[in-house]
Amino acid sequence: MHDIRALRADPAAFDADLARRGLPPVAEQLLAWDEQRRQAQTTLQERQARRKALARDVGQLKRTGGDTAALEAEGIALRAEMEALEEAVNALETQSTALLANLPNRLDATVPDGADESGNVVQHVWGTPRDFSFTPRQHFELGETLGMMDFATASRLSGARFVVLRGALARLERALGQFMLDLHVTEHAYEETLVPVLVNDDAMYGTDKLPKFADQSFRTEDGRWLIPTAEVPLTASVSGEILDGAVLPLRMTALSQCFRSEAGAAGRDVRGMLRQHQFEKVEMVSVTTPEESAAEHERMTRCAETVLERLGIPYRRVLLCAGDTGFGAARTYDLEAWLPGQGAWREISSCSNTHDFQARRMNARFRPQAGAAPQFVHTLNGSGLAVGRTLIAVMENGQNEDGSITVPEVLRPYMGGLETIAP
Template identity: 60%
Template sequence: MFDPKWIRDNPDAFDAGRARRGLPALAATVIDLDGKRRSTQTAWQEMQAKRNELSKQVGQIKSKGGDASAVMAEVASLKDRMAEAEVEEQKAAAELDALLAQQPNLPVADVPDGADETANRIEREVGQRRNFAFAPKQHFELGEALGLMDFAAAAKISGARFVVLKGALARLERALGQFMLDLHTAEHGYTEVNPPFLVKDVSLYGTGNLPKFAEDLFKTEQGHYLIPTSEVPLTNLAADEIVDETKLPFRYTALTACFRSEAGAAGRDTRGMIRQHQFWKVEMVSIAHPDESDAEHQRMTKCAENVLAKLGLPYRVMTLSTGDMGFSSQKTFDIEVWLPGQGMYREISSCSNCGEFQARRMKARCRKPGEKGTRFVHTLNGSGVAVGRALIAVLENYQQEDGSIVVPDALRPYMNGLEVIRPHA
């Protein structure tokens, strides 16, 4: 969300930022709508002042025994005109707010320009890819051969883009989530949160999921939405709050189920667990001081990288281009894990600095002790990491020629010491 005053003062910068995202100029339209709202508001204030003045005159005239009917008629007329002006001002404000609510955040200067993912910039590659003495299989081939990954059963129960995990694979997915939570809380300084999986529309508006991306969400008949990520409830912990800036940052982490309609994913990743309607994810959220969010962004990304490093999974870090970054982000680092079965890197974490964009939408502010003025906090979010995709990466990177899966050392304490997953383990 943008401050209309900032757009009035910086129209060229606003339109230049939009151009980097491949969007048309909008500053003139915003300034025109804002001008109508402000002029109507000014007219209302002038009429209010005039009405107050005339009301005093009515009292003075009556106190002297005079006829105040003409002045009273003018006061009544002003009241009607003020009501009309108030409606016009509210209409103009609503139109302006609706327009701004649909506009994405602006990229910061060091984000690479480009139309799509082909312009993303590789920052670093970490870890050695394993040399296989056999042709590595994809995760769904491995899971189905183990008898522990059942897409047909899930389709019978729920339809496409669901899976039933059994036995050791179900436990391995649970182990991954618990391992990540323990790592982020014990070593990375995050506070574990168990948030609601159902949220109100105002919460989704605050994070930028609504109104633009309603089709990506599952909505209940009671009006609640299933969370697409726990970024939504975690970030909204700061909504409508004014916090002591000396206590920032607040760092939260949660393991939740996530629900996405995948409305724009028709025909993509139709096999396997890459793109599901329901999946588990560990999320990291930071509510940061506005002067420190860049450093917090780097720190958050390192925390997500540490998960993959401890699991022994090769990965790379990308800075997303202006055409590939998300709606609310001003800069995003994607972490992509190597999947030998697919022979390619796939996203497993996306760490974004949203600046004050979400904070403006949810009115999340901070204040220095002893001062009256407030500033919007900066919000950051990142997968720490996607549990289902981590499961995929473990299966493909730790597979053996006989189809068994070696359990990474970091996960064995969560697997009751199990070292190898074999059929029906």
């Protein structure tokens, strides 16, 4: 959510930020509604004061036997006018809130210009893609040949964009999730958290998933939502709180099932596990002060990069441009893993600083010191990592000519010492 006071102070800058995202100006409309609302509110307060005065005058006249008809008629007229003013104020507030709720976050000044992903900037590349002596295969070819990745059965059970993993591949996915959690908890000081996968409207709205992205999530018949990422319950856990500044930053991590409808993804990544309705992800969330959020963003991204480095997967860090930065983010790094089967870099993690955008929506604040006025926190979220996509990267980078897959050394303790997954 946006601060209407900041918009009033510099409407041109507000519209300029929207223009960087390719969106039309809205400041003039919002300020007009805001002025109408404030005028109506002022008039309403004046009418309320007059009605109280009338009530006193009517009471005095009745006690002295005076004629109250004219004053009572004025009171009736005032009540009707006040009801109309209240409706006008509510309508203007609803209009403004609806528009503001659908406007994306203001971009950090360091975000590069650009209309789409072609404007993204590669910050650095880690590792060297392996030189294969054979033509590398994609993960679904490897998995189906191994007899451990079954899309046909999943389709019969649930439809498209699901998978059944079996045997060593199922264990490898579990190993990846456990390895990531252990790394973030023991070395990166995140608190392991087990979260619900069903949340209410407030949790989704506060983390900017509603109303704009309702079609991208699954809703139950009783009105709850299956989480698209553990970012939602982790971040919303501080909703409505005034935190002691001394406890910040809060760092939380969770391994959870995630659910996305993939609305608008028809025809994209149809084969394989890259784009699924159900998947596992290790999420990192930080809640911190405005002064520390930029440094926290760098730290969080390094935590995600460390996972890839320990697994030996080549990757690159990409700073997203204005036109490719997500709705709730002020600044985002994507980590893209090299997939030799595709011969392409594919996103495996996204780490975003939302500044106070989510905090304003869910009224999450902190008190810098005793007696100080509360301020909005800054919230950050990042994949550490998407487990299914990491499985793909491990399979494709670790494949051998005979169709077997070499298990990364750091995962072998989680695999009972298994070094190679063979047919």
